[in-house]
Amino acid sequence: MSAYPETVAEIATALAKGEFSSVEITRHFLQKIAAHDGRLNSYITVCEEHALTQAAAADTLLQGKVAGPLTGVPYAHKDIFCTKGIKTSCGSRMLDNFIAPYSATVSERLDAASMVLLGKTNMDEFAMGSSNETSYFGPVINPWREETVPGGSSGGSATAVAARLAPCATGTDTGGSIRQPSALCGISGLKPTYGRVSRFGLIAFASSLDQAGPMATTAEDLALMLNVMAGFDKKDSTSIDRPTEDYTRTLNDPINGLRVGIPQQYFSSELDADVAAPIRTAISELEKMGATCIDLDLKHMHLSIPAYYVISSAECSSNLSRYDGVRFGHRCSEPRNLDDLYCRSRSEGFGAETQRRILIGTYALSSGYYDAYYRKAQKIRRLIRDEFQNAFANIDAILGPTSPSAAFEIGQKLDDPITMYLSDIYTTAVNLAGLPAVSIPAGFAEGLPVGMQLIGNYFAEAKLLQIAHQYQSTTDWHRLSPPMQSGVD
């Protein structure tokens, strides 16, 4: 057993009491990373020196009793957030040489909270993937079973938290990239309402869908992290100018009287039976705690994946046009002319999946096809959004599985894009509608974690975290961690 506590809340309390220093707990995590990450590959960059400097500064604040709630708590940061002076690769060869000249607002907020950056985590290239196999830096291993993927695109963050190589991490979620890896790795992850967390300095994939959020072992830790991450930002034109709240305030309120919608579409033939079983048990648990479960019919849900892939690819093709080999990022050697410079820099810098999405998006936006694909997908998007809004007139939250299966084997879906895309079948609708949703551990399917998804109405993060925390107060799935090979613990 480790001498140190595992959760953010416990570490923060112990630091405040002086039970150990930030430098000590930071060294502990750095040692665990050194011992295990050669195998798991969850970090692209480990910031050892930087972390110890930040930890020493945090210790000064803690000793001076001028610390904030998370001062000195270490975290892992998805390599999609710009961090000034530190390599920010976005999992791509294109940005392998990119030292960010400025920091994302999220990075600045975590710095301002005096949290300690352990390192930048591995991810699918430009966040395009559901298995963390599209990373230029190699696949990440799921610590629960080495042959399986951790999910994606925030696969490095999910594995780092699951293997206890960080107490918490940041992620981003464009179509499920926080929730699906959280489910597959047995941790908790929150995608906030679109616009709640700043996108400034977050490398763009699909701007109308991208949203950053926290990943940790417990719902309480998500609330603590969200308190730091959320807030209006003038530098992000889609940030919402609305006061934040203390997301921990209602965690301990009981959930009796809560109305939970169960969409029949989330229990259709795509769902593995051994995933369905723990989710049905979780529904019974919530009913025992006083929640009322109501059947829900979301007729357009099955169109979320097609609409999502058209819209996200269209936005991706536009966003990724900035990588031209001229101003930053990879440049091919000895270009023959300007067009050759663009074409070869991009073909060498982007991996296969990223190129595929750029091509789909370029096609969907091209003259003659715009109405059939992009405009059609935007109309479907409205139908999906309206369907959710109608549902939330009568319920507080929607519950279902996060992913149709537990972690799958490395390589299993890599050559079949449609099958890979369908692993996000329960998550993409939430991004199209811009809603908040959380995934929390709810049991196991043949030894691999199963995640339960709770979807809320706009700005209902506190409600979702309250339900999740109440569920975690009566279950212990979130406390289980994968058996680690011997070494440092």
Added chain:
Amino acid sequence: MVISDKEVKDIAQLARLELNEQDLAAIGFGLRQILEFVQQMDAVDTTNIEPLAHPLELDAHRRSDEVLETNLRDTYQRVAPRVENALYLVPKVVE
């Protein structure tokens, strides 16, 4: 809607991606699969539905026209592949 290899090449040129003949077959196959898959959307009549570009249909924030940023050109050009006299260098465009 079947997309030909020639169309794939044309799209790749629009996107400034260089595809070799080997990639072309594999990428064309993947694109056809995906485009066929997304045609499920056609089963729903959306005649009078307004497209939704953004989930919360926000207006962009407005602010007064003041200079808030300092010039950080040198910082930003430090990550550029080739710069000379504060100019980005590319192969000659005009002969």
